[in-house]
Amino acid sequence: MxxxxxxxxxxxxxxxxxxxxxxxxxxxxxxxxxxxxxxxxxxxxxxxxxxxxxxxxxxxxxxxxxxxxxxxxxxAQLPLHRREGMLMSFTDDMRRRGMVASSRLLDATLRPATAGDLEALRLPEGSRVVAISRIRLADEVPIAVERAALPAECAGVLADDLESGSLHVSLHQRGWTPALARSWIGARVVTPAEARMLDMAARGALLIERRIIYDQDNQPFEHTETAYVAERYVIDATFAATAPGAMTTAAAPAPN
CATH class of the missing domain: 1.10.10.10 (Winged helix-like DNA-binding domain superfamily/Winged helix DNA-binding domain)
Structure with missing residues (x-):
């Protein structure tokens, strides 16, 4: 029964x-x-x-x-869609939408580079990096936690306004101009600490983007991991079909 x-x-x-x-x-x-x-x-x-x-x-x-x-x-806010093919700072992206971008600075310091930083930024063993961790907000709504690593030569940005100002503007003023970015997208469940910082429900989903930005000379100068609130931010992508049996180029593997 x-x-x-x-x-x-x-x-x-x-x-x-x-x-x-x-x-x-x-x-x-x-x-x-x-x-x-x-x-x-x-x-x-x-x-x-x-x-x-x-x-x-x-x-x-x-x-x-x-x-x-x-x-x-x-x-809830409708999710923000990031258009494909556009390399734009978070500040400029929000400004384009008519929104005000701001940040809550969690940490900004010089620290030893991780293995991932060394590989992504092509740095020698024993290098130090500028590490900046911030909560990114749009119209005061938390959108993401961003953790960026820059070569030690960029240390001058630590003296700039990293909460209401733009990191990319500070870098540009010092001769670092973004020209190309490579990204790897994943997802995971939010941690309790992140849920509190991002004003999320427990067990909510995060969209994780690891990105390396290259300058005008094809030199990497920013290695970033950004954890977006999945229900507030979407990354658009388009894929073109290939003919059966056609040669395709393998995507570059994500840095370790």
Whole structure:
């Protein structure tokens, strides 16, 4: 005999009703607007908080709702799409969208280069790098945690404004002009510390981009790992099909 419990049709119908009501609220509202709490929803619809929570979680999984621990639930920003083929600083990208870019500086120092830094920046063993870690924001909404490593010759940027200013402007003023970038994209689950910094729900997804930027002389001068909030930032890509049996060029492997 099966021990499977019968599905609670009434409970399913109730959370779907709440979900439809919330979805309409989201579509009529604006990003950042506060949504009713689970207890308010439970009282309004005469259901348990568990049923109300299920409805809210469904919309959060779709990226329509941003749930902030200890604060509440809010209408989420639509994700920002980064157009392919464009090498643009985060500051310029946000300015192009009519948004204000800013940063929260986590750390900026000279440190020994990691093995990955040495390979990416073509540095000799024992080299030091300029390491800059920042939270990148658009209109004060956290978008990513960015960790950049630069050759020690770039140390002058440590004296510049790395929160409201642009790192790439500082580098350009010192003769380092971005000309080409190579990127490797992955994904992983957010850590508890990152979730707090980025105002994310636990177990949320991060889009991880490792990037090497080359100057006008094809010399690498920036090795960056950026962890984007997946529901707030999308990297667009286009792929062209090749004829069956056609020769293709293998993609360059990611640096270790």
């Amino acid at each position: 099966s021990n499977r419990q019968p599905r609670d049709e009434s409970r399913e119908a109730r959370y779907q009703e709440i979900e439809r009501w919330l979805r309409d609220l989201v579509l009529r509202g604006s990003a950042g607007d506060a949504l009713p709490s689970e207890s308010d929803l439970a009282q309004r619809f005469g259901v348990s908080r568990m049923t109300a929570r299920q409805a809210m979680q469904n919309l959060a999984q779709e990226g329509l709702v941003n749930r902030r621990r200890g604060s509440g639930s809010y209408i």
